[in-house]
Structure formats: structure tokens, C-alpha cells
Amino acid sequence: MIMEKLSDAGERTVGQSPVRSSPSGNRPAPPPRTGEPAPDGGLAVAARDFSFWYGKTQALDSITLDVPVRRVSALIGPSGCGKSTFLRSINRMNDLIPDTRHEGEILLDGSAVYSSGRDVVELRKRVGMVFQKSNPFPKSIYENVAYGPRVNRLVSSRGDMDALVEESLRQAALWDEVKDRLDRSALGLSGGQQQRLCIARALAVSPEVILMDEPASALDPIATQKIEELIHELKDRYTILIVTHNMQQAARVSDFTAFFFMGRLIEIGKTEEIFTNPRQEQTEAYITGRFG
Numbered sequence: 001m002i003m004e005k006l007s008d009a010g011e012r013t014v015g016q017s018p019v020r021s022s023p024s025g026n027r028p029a030p031p032p033r034t035g036e037p038a039p040d041g042g043l044a045v046a047a048r049d050f051s052f053w054y055g056k057t058q059a060l061d062s063i064t065l066d067v068p069v070r071r072v073s074a075l076i077g078p079s080g081c082g083k084s085t086f087l088r089s090i091n092r093m094n095d096l097i098p099d100t101r102h103e104g105e106i107l108l109d110g111s112a113v114y115s116s117g118r119d120v121v122e123l124r125k126r127v128g129m130v131f132q133k134s135n136p137f138p139k140s141i142y143e144n145v146a147y148g149p150r151v152n153r154l155v156s157s158r159g160d161m162d163a164l165v166e167e168s169l170r171q172a173a174l175w176d177e178v179k180d181r182l183d184r185s186a187l188g189l190s191g192g193q194q195q196r197l198c199i200a201r202a203l204a205v206s207p208e209v210i211l212m213d214e215p216a217s218a219l220d221p222i223a224t225q226k227i228e229e230l231i232h233e234l235k236d237r238y239t240i241l242i243v244t245h246n247m248q249q250a251a252r253v254s255d256f257t258a259f260f261f262m263g264r265l266i267e268i269g270k271t272e273e274i275f276t277n278p279r280q281e282q283t284e285a286y287i288t289g290r291f292g
């Protein structure tokens, strides 16, 4: 699909030398773009001058970025540029790491994530996370999905829980593969199935935003394709923020792409524009494989 997209635009292909001439090295750098709001106008997440430190190491430097509601936004950039740190800042998973601090703010649906009155458990229910390495609990498939709704007291009867588990597994495109073995250990599933189970587990508590940190990087091409199709299905209902090192994947799954470099947001825009006509030379160098 990326190749179609790019050849439609008639400009260049990813991973190869740019077809059109390089922008002038002397051109003054324009300010980074912010993602354009979705047609329905809402921003699910907005970072405002957000900086983050691990001890004395600054990992994020004044990130200002908009994440439109019910769209897929991809974060790309070389290793160590702060992508995971940024994702973990949104649902305050970084709070669990000692000796860290931040400046600036992140807003979830307009309200400050780091305000003193914020209920972090509720925040993580609204902002779910899926990691690179699938991490099912050593429990049954059913219990993996039922755990979140149970601790959050989302359903009261066994029948309602059964229905919620089924719906979550269906949404994660896993139901047909596991419906006859819900009581078996989740650890017996394949890597790709385990990752979809982790997505089902995230969906079961009805999040608004799903953060995915390289969700398919440990998977084979077929399992990867399933995850990408799933992301496509889910974006009608959820806001998805995905980190990926795979340029083609970013181009295939996302509506907006943000390029991070050394803790800074270099550029954000519509994915097609970022991949065909980046404004910043560093973005162009990265997407054409000249560094990172």
C-alpha cells in the first residue's frame, strides 16, 4: 500500500534515494507542523512543551504535539530518541521509574494528565498500553481478558463478563481461534495470538486511547499483517498511537506521523505528506534510510 500511495503521489519511494531533488541545505527550517485535527475536531491527547528527565538525562525536550481522536498516529525515529518515553508519559507509566521528572503538560481530552488530583488507575484504564513483547498473565485466556473489567468492577454478573470477554476477543480478531479453549493457559498461544490477547485485554476496559510500542516487531509477517488489519479496524472506535521502526508499517497503518530525533519532535503531519514531502531534512534523511 505504501508503494501505491507513494507512486500515486509520483514522488519517491521509501528506502530508496529520493526521486525529486533534495531541498536546499540553506533553507531556514520551518516550525514543526502540528497534526491537523480529525474532521470531528477532537484531540484525544495533546502534549504542551513536555520535557522529561531520567535523573540528569533529558529524554524529551519541549514536545508539543496533537493526537487527533479516532485516528492512528505513528511515532517514528531512531533508537533512543524518546518514543517509548513519550508513550509512557501519556498514561504515567514513567511514574513507576524512580528519579524521573517532567516539565510541561500532557492533556487527555483536554484535562491535565499530571494534575495533582488525577486518579492514575482511572487514567490507565482510559489509556491502555500494548508492549513490544507480549505479556499475558500466566492465567487462562478468559482470565487475561476478564482481569481488567473485574478489578475495575465494570460488570456484575458472570453472563455479562462472558459477553464482554467474547466481545473483546472478537474486536481483537482472536475469538475464532480461541473460543474453544478459553480456559487454557494464555502462555500456550503463539506470539501473534498472545499479542492480540494483550490487545483484547486492553480493549476490555473500554479505553479511549491505545498506546502500542512496537506491537509487531517480534512477529512474523503474517502475524504482523493481522495486527495491522486489526489497527485499521479499531481506529473507528479508538485513538491509537503506535511506535514503529518499520517505515512501511507506519505508512500503511497511520493517518498522522510524528518524527522524533534526540528527544525532540522534528516534524508531524499527515502520513502521506511526511513520507512523500517532508519539510525537514532530518525527516527526509530518516525515511529514506540515510540515518537511524
Ligand SMILES: Nc1ncnc2c1ncn2[C@@H]1O[C@H](COP(=O)(O)OP(=O)(O)OP(=O)(O)O)[C@@H](O)[C@H]1O
Pocket: 054, 057, 058, 059, 077, 078, 079, 080, 081, 082, 083, 084, 085, 086, 097
Ligand atoms: N528507565 C530508564 N532509565 C534511564 N534512562 C532511560 C530509561 N528508559 C529510557 N532511558 C533513556 O531515555 C532516552 C530515550 O529512550 P526511549 O526508550 O524513550 O527511546 P526509544 O525512542 O523508545 O528507543 P527504541 O527505538 O530503541 O525503543 C535514551 O537515552 C534512553 O537511554
Ligand SMILES: [Mg+2]
Pocket: 083, 084, 085, 213
Ligand atoms: Mg522504545
